[in-house]
Amino acid sequence: MGILEIHNVSKSFGGVRALQDVSMTIAEGRITALIGPNGAGKTTLFNVVTGVDTPDAGTIILGGHDVTRLRPYQCARLGILRTFQRSMPFGDMTVVENVISGGIRVSELGSWGGMRRTARHKRVLDRNQAKAEDLLKRVGLFERRDVLAHNIAYGEQRQLEVARALACDPRILLLDEPVAGMSPEESLEMARLITKIAAEGLTIFLIEHNLDVVMNLCDSIYVMNYGQIIATGDPGEVGSNPKVIEAYLGKRGTGRAAG
Amino acid sequence: MAPGSSDTRRKVWGITALCIVLALLPWVVNPFRVRVFTLTGIYTIAVTGLTLFMGFTGQISLAQAAFFGIGAYTSGILTIAGFPFPLAFVCAGVIAALFGLLIGLPCLRARGFYLAMATLGFMLSITILFKNVTGLTGGVSGLGGIPPASIGPVSFEGFIPYYYLTWTVVAVVLYLARRLTTSYSGLTFRAIANNELAAESLGMNAYMNRLLSFLICAFLAGIAGSLYAHLDRVIAPESFTFEEAVIFLTMAVIGGLTSIYGGLIGAVVFTVIGEQLRSFERGQVIIVGAILIVMVIFFPRGAVSLPRTIADLMRRVRHNRKPSAS
Numbered sequence: 001m002g003i004l005e006i007h008n009v010s011k012s013f014g015g016v017r018a019l020q021d022v023s024m025t026i027a028e029g030r031i032t033a034l035i036g037p038n039g040a041g042k043t044t045l046f047n048v049v050t051g052v053d054t055p056d057a058g059t060i061i062l063g064g065h066d067v068t069r070l071r072p073y074q075c076a077r078l079g080i081l082r083t084f085q086r087s088m089p090f091g092d093m094t095v096v097e098n099v100i101s102g103g104i105r106v107s108e109l110g111s112w113g114g115m116r117r118t119a120r121h122k123r124v125l126d127r128n129q130a131k132a133e134d135l136l137k138r139v140g141l142f143e144r145r146d147v148l149a150h151n152i153a154y155g156e157q158r159q160l161e162v163a164r165a166l167a168c169d170p171r172i173l174l175l176d177e178p179v180a181g182m183s184p185e186e187s188l189e190m191a192r193l194i195t196k197i198a199a200e201g202l203t204i205f206l207i208e209h210n211l212d213v214v215m216n217l218c219d220s221i222y223v224m225n226y227g228q229i230i231a232t233g234d235p236g237e238v239g240s241n242p243k244v245i246e247a248y249l250g251k252r253g254t255g256r257a258a259g
Numbered sequence: 260m261a262p263g264s265s266d267t268r269r270k271v272w273g274i275t276a277l278c279i280v281l282a283l284l285p286w287v288v289n290p291f292r293v294r295v296f297t298l299t300g301i302y303t304i305a306v307t308g309l310t311l312f313m314g315f316t317g318q319i320s321l322a323q324a325a326f327f328g329i330g331a332y333t334s335g336i337l338t339i340a341g342f343p344f345p346l347a348f349v350c351a352g353v354i355a356a357l358f359g360l361l362i363g364l365p366c367l368r369a370r371g372f373y374l375a376m377a378t379l380g381f382m383l384s385i386t387i388l389f390k391n392v393t394g395l396t397g398g399v400s401g402l403g404g405i406p407p408a409s410i411g412p413v414s415f416e417g418f419i420p421y422y423y424l425t426w427t428v429v430a431v432v433l434y435l436a437r438r439l440t441t442s443y444s445g446l447t448f449r450a451i452a453n454n455e456l457a458a459e460s461l462g463m464n465a466y467m468n469r470l471l472s473f474l475i476c477a478f479l480a481g482i483a484g485s486l487y488a489h490l491d492r493v494i495a496p497e498s499f500t501f502e503e504a505v506i507f508l509t510m511a512v513i514g515g516l517t518s519i520y521g522g523l524i525g526a527v528v529f530t531v532i533g534e535q536l537r538s539f540e541r542g543q544v545i546i547v548g549a550i551l552i553v554m555v556i557f558f559p560r561g562a563v564s565l566p567r568t569i570a571d572l573m574r575r576v577r578h579n580r581k582p583s584a585s
Contacts, residue, residue: 050460076462084460090453092517093446101450102461114444125443168461 003028003203004049004080004172009058011041011048018044019055020227026172031194031204033214036224037247042207043085045224046174050082051075063171079171083178085207087157089164091150095141098149098160099132100125102167128167135163139193155186162193173197175206179213191217215239223247281426285419292534293418294490299530300425301486304432306510307522308479311436314516315448316469317455318370322362322378323507325385326355326477328499330484332389332396335405335494344408348485355481356474363473367466382504389496401495408489415489425486429523432479436519439475448472509551515561524562 002025011019018041026032034042047053049060051072060068067075090098113121136142139159144152149160158178165173178194179187191213198204208214214221214235221238223231225247231238238244285293309323330351337347366377389396396402407416408424415424439445451458451465459465488494506529514525529547536546554561558568 052456052460071464072456072459073462073464076460082460084457088454088457090450090457092453093449097446097449101446101458101463114447115439115442117438117442121443164461 002026003063004205005061006045006049007059007061009045009048009055009060011044011053011055018227019048022058022224022227022229024222024229024232026203026205027220028203029198029201030219031198031206031217033218033221034205034207034224035209035211035214035221036230040224041227042224043176044227046082046176046207049075050080050174076168079169080174081165081168081170081172082174083158083161083165083176085176085180087154087161089149089152089157089160091148093149094146095149095152095160096129096132096136096145099135099163099167100128102164103128103131132163132167135166138166138196139163140189155182155190158182158186158190159193162190166197170202172203172205175204175208177207177209179208179210187213278430285422290418293422295530295534297418297422297425297490298487299526300422300429301483301490302507302510302526302530303429303523304486305480305483305522306507306514306526307432307436307519308476308483309507309511310514310516310519310522310525311439311448311479312472312476313511314518314521315440315445315452316472317452318367318469319375319508320378320473320476321375321501321504321508322382322385323476323480324499324501324503325382326359326480327484327487327503327507328385328389328494328496329355329358330481331488331494331499332402332484333481334485335402335488336395338406338489339402339404343410344406344489345410348408348482351485351488352478352481355484356478359474359477360470363470363477367469367473379501379504382501386496386500389499396496399496401493402488403493405488405492405494407492408486421490425490428482428486432482433519433523440519444468444471509547512551513554513562515558515563517560518563521561521563528562 004024004026006022006024006026009019009022010017022041022045024032034045036042044053048055049067051067051070051074054069058068059066062075062078062080065078067078067080070078090101093101133142133145136145139162141152141156141159141163144156149157152160162173162175162178175194179190182190187210194204194206194217206218218235220234221232222229223238223241223244230247231241231244233241284296288296305323305327308326309320312318312320333354334344334347334351337350338344342350362378362381366374366381369377390399392398407414408421409415415421440449447458447463447468450461451463451468455465484499487498510525510529511522512525513528514521514523532547532550536542539546558564560568
């Protein structure tokens with residue numbers, strides 16, 4: 001029994017069947033990867049899980065609760081947090097403000113309480129500020145805390161997004177290509193960060209193209225092609241599955257998989 | 260640390276200087292001008308509301324003059340019926356906010372141009388309403404005989420007392436707006452304006468927050484309308500038309516949407532320019548339009564950002580000169 005269960009989910013956009021009868025189980029406290037060629041439906045699956053898109057059929061269960069038809073902010077409040085393939089910082093806000101804003105979900109102030117500057121408001125703000133600074137230290141952005149988010153480097157924006165999502169106390173964190181477009185050093189740093197937060201018990205579900213990262217990082221892997229799950233297993237099993245080699249690793253990957 | 264504290268000190272000096280100038284102003288200009296500056300204060304309140312909504316949610320409303328009118332008529336009708344001004348003033352804001360809720364609930368599901376169109380539709384129908392609900396609003400001939408504003412035994416009859424009343428309200432509104440923008444909800448508004456999808460995926464309900472800021476925007480227009488009703492103590496539908504909504508929008512854009520002082524600066528710049536251009540009559544609109552175009556192209560962050568933009572420009576010029584000299 002996993003923390004996140006996806007049962008027979010299908011989604012079409014016009015004539016394109018982006019997801020066909022997809023079922024997955026994400027184990028609690030583990031790192032699960034979703035891989036597959038471009039256009040396989042990976043991001044669509046993320047969008048369906050986080051409420052950005054509503055599936056045409058199937059159910060999504062988070063820790064026993066049906067979250068299939070919830071809106072994105074409701075999914076987030078239940079603990080499904082995500083980052084995006086193209087990083088989306090709040091550009092006109094400082095780095096630390098970005099992370100504090102992430103903590104709003106757990107600030108228990110509400111819209112009206114959030115406007116009135118009561119003692120409680122100050123207490124929550126102070127606590128979240130401290131928490132945000134801690135998180136920035138963890139992702140290595142503490143020195144950049146007062147810089148506007150659109151002025152920091154691309155790799156830093158990705159780290160910021162992770163910190164911002166962590167501020168929401170996720171039960172499961174979905175990372176959409178966390179190291180895409182990063183330099184090798186930045187990728188390594190991000191991989192280290194992911195390992196660290198997973199070691200603390202957070203469930204991580206990620207989409208990634210960088211196979212080195214996937215093979216080293218993940219406990220289990222799902223492979224998707226044309227909107228369907230074509231293989232699943234631990235990195236060793238998936239790496240040697242002929243269907244996967246054919247579909248995903250292709251001509252370029254054959255040598256590597258054989259070796 | 261150092262630049263921060265000097266920045267704060269500069270701000271304190273700036274605000275103090277502004278307050279002194281505003282306090283002394285009615286004694287050095289003629290009564291007609293005092294009325295104009297009171298009007299500037301009234302506009303500041305309404306435009307601050309619009310700035311909060313537009314700047315902090317990234318949406319456009321063309322209905323600000325409608326809420327302004329609703330506030331004006333509410334306050335006028337209630338005080339004529341014998342209710343005290345403070346009650347009428349609060350009701351003006353509340354009724355305007357209720358209309359905001361009525362129109363916002365369905366319309367704020369839409370965004371961008373669609374929302375602008377929906378607010379435009381509301382604006383146009385409210386003007387027609389003002390003209391035709393003759394029993395309540397006096398129709399096209401307007402609503403006259405509105406009593407002067409008074410709080411308890413203190414009457415604010417006359418341009419100078421009313422000027423002070425208005426600017427006190429402006430100060431309170433700006434203070435509260437400042438507190439709002441630095442509050443948790445302010446952070447939420449800004450996050451949503453920056454990137455709605457990212458904000459939603461962090462648990463922020465974009466629709467509810469948009470609605471909330473729209474209600475604040477309508478409330479401020481409503482109380483501004485109340486002050487407007489007791490300024491000349493006669494109101495007519497032509498003060499609450501689509502053109503007026505565009506003027507509010509222009510002031511907000513001229514002033515700058517990223518700062519809560521944008522509304523103040525926009526209202527001041529607009530009325531000062533408007534006064535200077537009075538002799539041009541209809542040409543005034545053309546010149547104001549031209550200024551708007553120039554502002555949007557060259558200073559999209561509004562007059563608030565002018566000092567910084569000019570400072571950046573100077574720095575860049577200096578930087579460019581150095582390499583060519585060496």
